Structure formats: structure tokens, C-alpha cells
Amino acid sequence: MATTEPTHRGRARIAEPGEGIGLDELALATRNHGMPLEALRYDVTPPGLHYVLTHYDIPAVDPGDWSLEVGGAVARPLRLDLDALRRRPAVTARVLLECAGNGRARLEPRPVSQPWLLEAVGSAEWTGTPLAPLLREAGVSPGAVDVAFTGADHGVEGGREQDYSRGLPLAEALRPDVLLAWGMNGAPLPPQHGAPLRLLVPGWYGMAHVKWLTRIEVLDRPFTGFQNAVAYRIKVDAHEAGVPVTRIAPRALLAPPGWPDFLTRERFLRPGPVALTGRAWSGRAPVTGVEVSTDGGATWTPAHLAPADPAHPWTWRAWTCAWDARPGRHELVVRAADAEGAQPVQQRWNRQGMANNLVQRVPVTVRQ
Amino acid sequence: MATTEPTHRGRARIAEPGEGIGLDELALATRNHGMPLEALRYDVTPPGLHYVLTHYDIPAVDPGDWSLEVGGAVARPLRLDLDALRRRPAVTARVLLECAGNGRARLEPRPVSQPWLLEAVGSAEWTGTPLAPLLREAGVSPGAVDVAFTGADHGVEGGREQDYSRGLPLAEALRPDVLLAWGMNGAPLPPQHGAPLRLLVPGWYGMAHVKWLTRIEVLDRPFTGFQNAVAYRIKVDAHEAGVPVTRIAPRALLAPPGWPDFLTRERFLRPGPVALTGRAWSGRAPVTGVEVSTDGGATWTPAHLAPADPAHPWTWRAWTCAWDARPGRHELVVRAADAEGAQPVQQRWNRQGMANNLVQRVPVTVRQ
Structure with missing residues (x-):
């Protein structure tokens, strides 16, 4: 188990490269x-x-x-x-x-x-x-x-x-x-x-x-x-x-499709049509769109975003995106945008790990 | 982050010495x-x-x-x-x-x-x-x-x-x-x-x-x-x-006294009388006693164990033990016993980490 020094005076410790969770x-x-x-x-x-x-x-x-x-x-x-x-x-x-x-x-x-x-x-x-x-x-x-x-x-x-x-x-x-x-x-x-x-x-x-x-x-x-x-x-x-740190930056999350391996949490699914679904939100401005990539971010498809519900302005919105899953390994990526911009595809690092809205990546294996 | 191989055919991987959580x-x-x-x-x-x-x-x-x-x-x-x-x-x-x-x-x-x-x-x-x-x-x-x-x-x-x-x-x-x-x-x-x-x-x-x-x-x-x-x-x-793996082995747990450090989860408390409290249970036979050590297991004091409630034979029982906390660092340890024996103070290792009832140890610092 890696040993860790306590933080002092609020100066967060940064893990060494490759260091496991303490x-x-x-x-x-x-x-x-x-x-x-x-x-x-x-x-x-x-x-x-x-x-x-x-x-x-x-x-x-x-x-x-x-x-x-x-x-x-x-x-x-x-x-x-x-x-x-x-x-x-x-x-x-x-x-x-x-x-x-x-x-x-x-x-x-x-x-x-x-x-x-x-x-x-x-x-x-x-x-x-x-x-x-x-x-x-x-x-x-x-x-x-x-x-x-x-x-x-x-x-x-x-x-x-x-x-x-x-x-x-x-x-x-x-x-x-x-x-x-x-x-x-x-x-x-x-x-x-x-x-x-x-x-x-x-x-x-x-x-x-x-x-x-x-x-x-x-x-x-x-x-x-x-x-x-x-x-x-x-x-x-x-x-x-x-x-x-103040308001929530925009984020979309995907409910990982298929089923997991207990320990590795790798995901598997069968070939054919899949309705990818999830939620998107922002605490600073209305969400303007959600995009989905099934090739690790090389290409993006707009998701269908449920209309904002005036009765619930402070919650998330559902989105869905059709995907024809072909056999092989794929990396699913989703990103939301609001009027102030979209989620970053590359990390914007900060030393306390605050308000980071890097995109979610979900590797999946499609097999018969 | 440590890399880990997936388990195969149910053979659990054992972490290397000092390896952090993956x-x-x-x-x-x-x-x-x-x-x-x-x-x-x-x-x-x-x-x-x-x-x-x-x-x-x-x-x-x-x-x-x-x-x-x-x-x-x-x-x-x-x-x-x-x-x-x-x-x-x-x-x-x-x-x-x-x-x-x-x-x-x-x-x-x-x-x-x-x-x-x-x-x-x-x-x-x-x-x-x-x-x-x-x-x-x-x-x-x-x-x-x-x-x-x-x-x-x-x-x-x-x-x-x-x-x-x-x-x-x-x-x-x-x-x-x-x-x-x-x-x-x-x-x-x-x-x-x-x-x-x-x-x-x-x-x-x-x-x-x-x-x-x-x-x-x-x-x-x-x-x-x-x-x-x-x-x-x-x-x-x-x-x-x-x-x-079948029935639950006996265990006592202590509600850690005092207050924690957010990150290290170290515990602190003030000097004076402290009522140490917790619960004890066993799934295989009635709990016969709980003992508490405030010196890392060198000496043990019997805790007061609440009587078994005939209406609830399958739940835990409360226990309490008075402690006069003196300034300094102490290691609190608790152990329960049932008719088949007490919790081990030294680990009894098994490769899947199953049904392990090693005693809990709670280090605390008492300070003014």
C-alpha cells in the first residue's frame, strides 16, 4: 500500500506517476x-x-x-x-x-x-x-x-x-x-x-x-x-x-451499455442496434447540445436531447443516441456544451482536482 | 496508477507488497x-x-x-x-x-x-x-x-x-x-x-x-x-x-470516538472520560462477550454487552466500555467472541480475502 503524507495547510499532495490509491x-x-x-x-x-x-x-x-x-x-x-x-x-x-x-x-x-x-x-x-x-x-x-x-x-x-x-x-x-x-x-x-x-x-x-x-x-x-x-x-x-469554485460546469454522462466484468468493469455487448442513453447538465447556463463519439473522439454525432422542463430548471436532461454496434472494441465518448462552451476532450489539470469536466470515455467490446 | 491483470477462471490476483489500490x-x-x-x-x-x-x-x-x-x-x-x-x-x-x-x-x-x-x-x-x-x-x-x-x-x-x-x-x-x-x-x-x-x-x-x-x-x-x-x-x-463461505464469523466494531482529519482519517479527542461504543455480532452462535484494549492489545477490559433481544435474534448487539482518555497516542482494539471462539488478533490470511474477522484497530490522538 503506498504511504502518503498528510496534507498540511491545505496544500494537496499530488500522487507520483503510477502510484496507486492509498x-x-x-x-x-x-x-x-x-x-x-x-x-x-x-x-x-x-x-x-x-x-x-x-x-x-x-x-x-x-x-x-x-x-x-x-x-x-x-x-x-x-x-x-x-x-x-x-x-x-x-x-x-x-x-x-x-x-x-x-x-x-x-x-x-x-x-x-x-x-x-x-x-x-x-x-x-x-x-x-x-x-x-x-x-x-x-x-x-x-x-x-x-x-x-x-x-x-x-x-x-x-x-x-x-x-x-x-x-x-x-x-x-x-x-x-x-x-x-x-x-x-x-x-x-x-x-x-x-x-x-x-x-x-x-x-x-x-x-x-x-x-x-x-x-x-x-x-x-x-x-x-x-x-x-x-x-x-x-x-x-x-x-x-x-x-x-462556484457553479457546475457542463457535463454529459453515458449509462454504460451492456454488462460488466465484476472486477475489471470492462463492458460487453452484443452486435446490433443500441440506444445509448444518459443525462446532461450545467449549473451555469442551459445545456445547448450533447454529442456522442463511438470511435474515441475521431467523429461526433449529435444526440437527441430532451427539451428543458420549465418545472425543473435545476436538474439534468435525458439524451439518447442510436448506435449500430459492430463486433470489435470501441471507445464511446460523450460531451455536453452550454452557452459558455463544451466539455474538454483533453484534461485541464488543476492541483486540487476541482471543477474538472473532462469527457467520459467508456471502452466496450462488442461480441457475438 | 498500478496496472492490474484481469482475473482468469476465478483465480484472484494478489497485490504486490506496497502496491496501491488500482x-x-x-x-x-x-x-x-x-x-x-x-x-x-x-x-x-x-x-x-x-x-x-x-x-x-x-x-x-x-x-x-x-x-x-x-x-x-x-x-x-x-x-x-x-x-x-x-x-x-x-x-x-x-x-x-x-x-x-x-x-x-x-x-x-x-x-x-x-x-x-x-x-x-x-x-x-x-x-x-x-x-x-x-x-x-x-x-x-x-x-x-x-x-x-x-x-x-x-x-x-x-x-x-x-x-x-x-x-x-x-x-x-x-x-x-x-x-x-x-x-x-x-x-x-x-x-x-x-x-x-x-x-x-x-x-x-x-x-x-x-x-x-x-x-x-x-x-x-x-x-x-x-x-x-x-x-x-x-x-x-x-x-x-x-x-x-457460509455463516458470519463473530465481529465487534467500535464507532471511532472524537473527530477525524478529512483526508488522513486520523482521529482526535479531548482528555477525560469517554464512553466507547459499538456493536457486536455473529452469524454462527450467540456472542458471548466483547473486550476492549486501549493499548494496542497488550491488556483487555470486558465491555458491557447489551442483552440479546429475543425479538431480534439475527441482528447486532450494542456494547459500551468506559475509558479515561489521557493525552497521547493510543491504539484502540476490540474483539468479540462467540461459543466457537474469539476474533483473531493476528490475520488468518486467505487468497480471496473471505470471512476474515481480524480485529479492528483505531489509532487515536488525545490532546488538549
């Missing part, structure tokens, strides 16, 4: 879990198939003891228990979440952290109350710029003991579709998804959707906590400040 | 998932925290189209749809499941397969109908010896294309607590746990509890399929036949 990365991979890609078949991802990333432990929160504090740069600090929140206007929204580290383990060289391949995604029906009216009731101070959201999850990261905490620009926090959610797919939030209450910031990568929420603090200065200033940044050189 | 093992670790050990706090594991292992893909089964066939060496072959099964007498049983490969990734050298550390476990409330009356209605032939259970999951393993299929001795299949289950924790089975119907064989490792069940075949000869004859065997030499 026990530390494996400990993350076995406790966090992705969405097996055949679950792309579900419009709404069942709990247990939806991806989960918890930085520390899942905290034991007693909903009867729990309350949410709203304070900082506000005229009227508030404290609300779960009943008080549930008496507020409730909405249910279908929102896709994706981890900012999705695809990290495919980067070369590999940033050492949660080693996602491509499965850190899911789309669920979240029920909660909009945040903006609550902030207005608290009376946000005129000079406020950021809002800090803190969870009950506690641990050490980059050498600093901390409760998980993320800052969000005030303008984003005031968007009407930002929710404080207590329900998932018609049931109470499961423990691993943030029970009793989590934040939902549609369009942003998962790190913004703070789970096990206990405190909302309005700030009259920019938030400088670890998760914004150090952890979730896109940078190539260890010493640069980098740019913050 | 992309193939990682692909298994990101799609299957364990129970984060803090979830030992729940008597009944919430879905999504319960461990899942699927050999191939989760199949897309339409419950409306689906039916179960009962055939082979029986007088009256049967075919039942889900409504017919649900009209039969229903029972709910709390049953612990553990993967036979649990702990595999801690073995040295490491058998290359699903790389579980220690988290491949969970306990749920399963609702279904007993199998034995159904077999009696079908009229088992006098010469029958085994019953084969086949699922809808299809793939390649050891070079053989197959539907997942396991044989069970007839005497086990006729036990009154063996169930055909359609519900989990009061809801329909989730897709990843075998919807619409799975087998439950309380006390046996997970491989026996066939998911996405489509066919039950009574056999007048021993079952010789891949999952019994090749995959789930305990053997040290590649060429020996080995012994079949």
Missing part, C-alpha cells in the same frame, strides 16, 4: 459513495444511490434539541427550531448536485483527496423553505457582502480544527430558489444528506449546500474560512491564490 | 459503498448507510413485468408475481448483513477485489414471506439436496458470462426464518438492495441473500455454479478447492 483515499472512497452510472436511468435518484460526500463524520443531531441561529450583520437575530421552519411556506424543487471533485481520480497526475471517478452526482426532490424571506425578516445590514453557513460536522482539515463552514455571496443567498431543506424525495432528510436541515444552492457544486446546518451569519466583510479560501479553489501552482 | 478496485469502491462506522449508532441502519455490493450492474426490473419462477426437482412448478407474493403471510425481521469480503483491504498481501476496509455491514428491517411454505407447496422431490437462487443481474466473472446465482443447502432453505423480502425499513426495497424481491438467509454472509430474484430451482444434485464453486471459497493455495 489507504487514506480508500478510506474516503469506502465511506463516501457515488451514484453507480446505471442509476442515470432514474429521473430522480433514489436515496442511497445519490452521491454523498461528508468531510468529517456524519454528526448525531437530535432534531428535538436542534435549532438554527441567524445572526451577524442583521437587525434582528433569529433562532428557529424545526417546527418553526416547517410552518413557513414550503416548496419542493428537483435539484442536481455534483461534487466539485468529480473526475479527480482520472486526472494525471492525480491530486490526493476523495478519489472520485465520475459518479459524484445525483438529482433529488428537495423540500424546504426559501432562505431569502428569512434573511429579510432578520434585516440584512446595508453593508453586508457574504453569508456564512456552518454545519454541525466537526473535524480537522489542512491542520485546522473546524466546523464545516462555507461563505456565499449575499446576492446568491438572496436568490429566490435557495432553500433550507428538511426533506428529500418525500421523506425526512437521511442522516448522511444533512438531517435535520441543509442548504440548497441550485447550480452550485456540492460544497455550497451545507449539511447539518446550525448557524447562518451575515457578514459585512468577505468570508475567509478554510473551505472558501483554501479548499475549494482552482489553481495549478501551490502558491497561487486560485479562483473560487 | 483503478479497477477503485471503480468497485466508488460504486459499492460501506456503512460509515459512526452509523453504528443506529439500531436499524438507514438505507443509503447500509452497505451495498453488486457484482454487476443494478438491473432495471419492471415490477409489473416481473415474476418469480419456482421449478426444478419439484412436483408442482410455480410462477408468482409480486401481488401473489404479497398476499402470502408477511413477516418483518431485523437482520444483519455483512459482506464476506469485509476487511479484505487490510490483509497483507491484499487480494485484489472489492477493497473493503471494515464497513461492509448493516442491519435492517426486512419484510417478506417465508420461503419454506412456498417450497412445500411446490412439493420438493425426495432426492433434493440444494436450492439454486438466480438474480436478474448479469455480467462476466472469472471469464464466464452469467446471471448471479447461488446454491443453498436444502436444509438451510427450509429454515423458517429464510425470507423472500420485498420491503426494507418499512418501504419497498430500493433498487440497489434487490427490488422487487430478494432472498434473506439470516446468519449467512451477504453472497447468500440473492438480490433481484427471478428463479428458484430445487436440485437433486449439488449446485456447482461459479459463486459457490469458485468465488466464495476460503483457500490459501490457488489450486486447492477450499471450503465454502
Whole structure:
């Protein structure tokens, strides 16, 4: 088993060429879990198939003891228990979440952290109350710029003991579709998804959707906590400040056709017509198209993309593409585009493996 | 990333000394998932925290189209749809499941397969109908010896294309607590746990509890399929036949105290009294005791073990042990015993990493 040095002060370690996954990365991979890609078949991802990333432990929160504090740069600090929140206007929204580290383990060289391949995604029906009216009731101070959201999850990261905490620009926090959610797919939030209450910031990568929420603090200065200033940044050189990770870049995924080998996960299928299917999304602009290659990216065919559903602007869209599978080995590749551009076919490396949307490649063998 | 050869004819590859986890093992670790050990706090594991292992893909089964066939060496072959099964007498049983490969990734050298550390476990409330009356209605032939259970999951393993299929001795299949289950924790089975119907064989490792069940075949000869004859065997030499994996060996697990480092998963806690807590179980005989060491196994203290609950004979039992944590580094170790013996403190290696119940070790740092 390869030994690994701990990260210090948020400087991620980069794996050596050819270095296998270490026990530390494996400990993350076995406790966090992705969405097996055949679950792309579900419009709404069942709990247990939806991806989960918890930085520390899942905290034991007693909903009867729990309350949410709203304070900082506000005229009227508030404290609300779960009943008080549930008496507020409730909405249910279908929102896709994706981890900012999705695809990290495919980067070369590999940033050492949660080693996602491509499965850190899911789309669920979240029920909660909009945040903006609550902030207005608290009376946000005129000079406020950021809002800090803190969870009950506690641990050490980059050498600093901390409760998980993320800052969000005030303008984003005031968007009407930002929710404080207590329900998932018609049931109470499961423990691993943030029970009793989590934040939902549609369009942003998962790190913004703070789970096990206990405190909302309005700030009259920019938030400088670890998760914004150090952890979730896109940078190539260890010493640069980098740019913050925000909205989800476009991605299409293919539900791998055929059947797998248990261990190697190689895929096999029979010759003949195959309906390739999958999903595509972007958190920054509407998806404008999906293309499929069955020859490793040499040629591309437009997929049929289901129309956007105005009732669900923040979820994925189904796509399908007919393929006449001939015997032999093929590499299937898919890419989505939004108004800002298409997924890259070559990696755009960054040292923390953040917001990487390199195309998916699925080798398959077609045999009689 | 270490390259790995595919397994051939069921001969598992053994990792080289110091070899990291390969992309193939990682692909298994990101799609299957364990129970984060803090979830030992729940008597009944919430879905999504319960461990899942699927050999191939989760199949897309339409419950409306689906039916179960009962055939082979029986007088009256049967075919039942889900409504017919649900009209039969229903029972709910709390049953612990553990993967036979649990702990595999801690073995040295490491058998290359699903790389579980220690988290491949969970306990749920399963609702279904007993199998034995159904077999009696079908009229088992006098010469029958085994019953084969086949699922809808299809793939390649050891070079053989197959539907997942396991044989069970007839005497086990006729036990009154063996169930055909359609519900989990009061809801329909989730897709990843075998919807619409799975087998439950309380006390046996997970491989026996066939998911996405489509066919039950009574056999007048021993079952010789891949999952019994090749995959789930305990053997040290590649060429020996080995012994079949059957019932769950005793194990105690500790919910790691304190808080973790995100990446290294090192644990920290403050000095003072700590209630160490966890669960213990065995599928072969009642647990007779749990012992805890806080000095790496040099000395042992008996834990307080909750009494067995006659209403739930097939689940785990809670245990607790008081510890006065002094500053410094300590290694916590726990071991359970049943009437057949205690967990080993030194590994008993086998080449497929099966039914290994080596003790858990949890290093912790106590600091002010």
C-alpha cells in the first residue's frame, strides 16, 4: 500500500506517476459513495444511490434539541427550531448536485483527496423553505457582502480544527430558489444528506449546500474560512491564490451499455442496434447540445436531447443516441456544451482536482 | 496508477507488497459503498448507510413485468408475481448483513477485489414471506439436496458470462426464518438492495441473500455454479478447492470516538472520560462477550454487552466500555467472541480475502 503524507495547510499532495490509491483515499472512497452510472436511468435518484460526500463524520443531531441561529450583520437575530421552519411556506424543487471533485481520480497526475471517478452526482426532490424571506425578516445590514453557513460536522482539515463552514455571496443567498431543506424525495432528510436541515444552492457544486446546518451569519466583510479560501479553489501552482469554485460546469454522462466484468468493469455487448442513453447538465447556463463519439473522439454525432422542463430548471436532461454496434472494441465518448462552451476532450489539470469536466470515455467490446 | 491483470477462471490476483489500490478496485469502491462506522449508532441502519455490493450492474426490473419462477426437482412448478407474493403471510425481521469480503483491504498481501476496509455491514428491517411454505407447496422431490437462487443481474466473472446465482443447502432453505423480502425499513426495497424481491438467509454472509430474484430451482444434485464453486471459497493455495463461505464469523466494531482529519482519517479527542461504543455480532452462535484494549492489545477490559433481544435474534448487539482518555497516542482494539471462539488478533490470511474477522484497530490522538 503506498504511504502518503498528510496534507498540511491545505496544500494537496499530488500522487507520483503510477502510484496507486492509498489507504487514506480508500478510506474516503469506502465511506463516501457515488451514484453507480446505471442509476442515470432514474429521473430522480433514489436515496442511497445519490452521491454523498461528508468531510468529517456524519454528526448525531437530535432534531428535538436542534435549532438554527441567524445572526451577524442583521437587525434582528433569529433562532428557529424545526417546527418553526416547517410552518413557513414550503416548496419542493428537483435539484442536481455534483461534487466539485468529480473526475479527480482520472486526472494525471492525480491530486490526493476523495478519489472520485465520475459518479459524484445525483438529482433529488428537495423540500424546504426559501432562505431569502428569512434573511429579510432578520434585516440584512446595508453593508453586508457574504453569508456564512456552518454545519454541525466537526473535524480537522489542512491542520485546522473546524466546523464545516462555507461563505456565499449575499446576492446568491438572496436568490429566490435557495432553500433550507428538511426533506428529500418525500421523506425526512437521511442522516448522511444533512438531517435535520441543509442548504440548497441550485447550480452550485456540492460544497455550497451545507449539511447539518446550525448557524447562518451575515457578514459585512468577505468570508475567509478554510473551505472558501483554501479548499475549494482552482489553481495549478501551490502558491497561487486560485479562483473560487462556484457553479457546475457542463457535463454529459453515458449509462454504460451492456454488462460488466465484476472486477475489471470492462463492458460487453452484443452486435446490433443500441440506444445509448444518459443525462446532461450545467449549473451555469442551459445545456445547448450533447454529442456522442463511438470511435474515441475521431467523429461526433449529435444526440437527441430532451427539451428543458420549465418545472425543473435545476436538474439534468435525458439524451439518447442510436448506435449500430459492430463486433470489435470501441471507445464511446460523450460531451455536453452550454452557452459558455463544451466539455474538454483533453484534461485541464488543476492541483486540487476541482471543477474538472473532462469527457467520459467508456471502452466496450462488442461480441457475438 | 498500478496496472492490474484481469482475473482468469476465478483465480484472484494478489497485490504486490506496497502496491496501491488500482483503478479497477477503485471503480468497485466508488460504486459499492460501506456503512460509515459512526452509523453504528443506529439500531436499524438507514438505507443509503447500509452497505451495498453488486457484482454487476443494478438491473432495471419492471415490477409489473416481473415474476418469480419456482421449478426444478419439484412436483408442482410455480410462477408468482409480486401481488401473489404479497398476499402470502408477511413477516418483518431485523437482520444483519455483512459482506464476506469485509476487511479484505487490510490483509497483507491484499487480494485484489472489492477493497473493503471494515464497513461492509448493516442491519435492517426486512419484510417478506417465508420461503419454506412456498417450497412445500411446490412439493420438493425426495432426492433434493440444494436450492439454486438466480438474480436478474448479469455480467462476466472469472471469464464466464452469467446471471448471479447461488446454491443453498436444502436444509438451510427450509429454515423458517429464510425470507423472500420485498420491503426494507418499512418501504419497498430500493433498487440497489434487490427490488422487487430478494432472498434473506439470516446468519449467512451477504453472497447468500440473492438480490433481484427471478428463479428458484430445487436440485437433486449439488449446485456447482461459479459463486459457490469458485468465488466464495476460503483457500490459501490457488489450486486447492477450499471450503465454502457460509455463516458470519463473530465481529465487534467500535464507532471511532472524537473527530477525524478529512483526508488522513486520523482521529482526535479531548482528555477525560469517554464512553466507547459499538456493536457486536455473529452469524454462527450467540456472542458471548466483547473486550476492549486501549493499548494496542497488550491488556483487555470486558465491555458491557447489551442483552440479546429475543425479538431480534439475527441482528447486532450494542456494547459500551468506559475509558479515561489521557493525552497521547493510543491504539484502540476490540474483539468479540462467540461459543466457537474469539476474533483473531493476528490475520488468518486467505487468497480471496473471505470471512476474515481480524480485529479492528483505531489509532487515536488525545490532546488538549
